[in-house]
Amino acid sequence: MANECSICEKELNEADDLVTTDCDHTFHRQCAQERLDTKNRTDCRACGQDSALGDALARLKIVSEGECSICEGLWTLEDDLVTTECNHTFHYACAQERLNKTNKVDCRSCHQESALGNALALKNLTKKGECSICELEWNWKDDVVTTICKHTFHRHCAQERLDERNKADCRSCGKESALRDALSRNTRTTNIKKSIERKPITIEARSDTPAASPIRNEPRTEKKEDTWKCDECSGTNLMSAKRCSCCGEPRFAAFAASAAQIQRQEVVTKTDYNQNLSSMRPSRIDGRQSLYPRIHGKFWNYLIRKKIIF
Incomplete structure (x- = not known):
């Protein structure tokens, strides 16, 4: 076994994933598959034997489809x-978009460092050519489609050719429906990515969560300020008013008048009481003290001392 892969010119190891042709030349399987995919070359890179590399890859029974772990959509060899x-x-397209938007170069499946970045760099080096529809050059930065017969075109050129001329065959080799099928696959992949990017995050209401009750515009009840009634004219006034708004009488005039009247009545009552009490005191007769019992003298003084008698 040769020590070098003549495609990438790097050393071969037994632990590598390899492919060996009928002409006994060995290559990295990835390099061989990349050469077949990008250049449509099936001959041996070492000796040029026709179909040797294509046949060797076919014998490996390459998986015909799988899942792209970036968009989670299926891919096929087409x-x-x-x-x-x-x-x-x-x-x-998914790998390149992941690199452009997030600057992540690790493998999306196993997270091996730089694995996806290296694979894209290798593919982009050879990903250029001429669009046989517009006869202009395309490269990996352009929006292109590749047919099952491995011919690549600008996507807008292929779509315009299909829409305006109704030609679905490959412009390079004439394979029937190749262009239409390539556009269909390209649109499907693009839609898968867009649906993932634009998928809205919805939060479903749980059955055990009570629904929010609608806000009701209930009339607001204004708190009325307390009032007082005038004793003079029976007018109603706010509590903050110090005078009656109808007659101008002070709010506490009636209370003040009644308090003064009560005080005057108390004075009159006390005066009458003292006068009556004085009339009951003993009087002198003929210059001598009356026969009012002397035994009540101490009691009388007690009443005066306790201010019971004024």
Whole structure:
């Protein structure tokens, strides 16, 4: 076995994923598959034997379809693919978009460092050519489609040719429906990515969560300020008013008048009481003290001392 892969010119190891042709030339399986996919070359890279590399890859029974772990959509060998050195395959458009938007170069499946970035770099080096519809050059930065017969065109050129001329065959080799099928696959891959990017995050209401009750516009009840009634004119006034708004009488005039009247009545009552009490005191007769019992003297003084008698 040769020590070098004549495609990438790197050393071969027994632990690598290899493919050997009938002419006994060995290559990295990834390099051989990449050469077949990008250049449509099936001959041996070492000796040029026809179909040797294509036949060797076919014998390996390459998986015909799988899941792209970036968009989680299915890929087939007819799609534009990129395979990492850790043998994980992705849609080329998904891998390139992941690199452009997130700057992540690790493998999306096993997270091997730089695996996806290296695979894209290798593919992009050879991903250029001429669109046989517009006869202008295309490269990996352009929006292109690749047919099952491995011919690549600008997508807008292919779509315009199909829409305006109703030609679905390959512009390069004439394979029937190749262009239509390529556009269909390309649209399906694009829609898968867009549906994932634009998928809205919905939060379903749980059955055990009570629904929010609608806000009701209930009339607001204004708190009325307390009032007082005038004793003079019976007018109603706010509590903050110090005078009656109808007659101008002070709010507490009636209370003040009644308090003064009560005080005057108390004075009159006390005066009458003292006068009556004085009339009951003993009087002198003929210059001598009356016969009012002397035994009540101490009691009388007690009443005066206790201010019971004024």
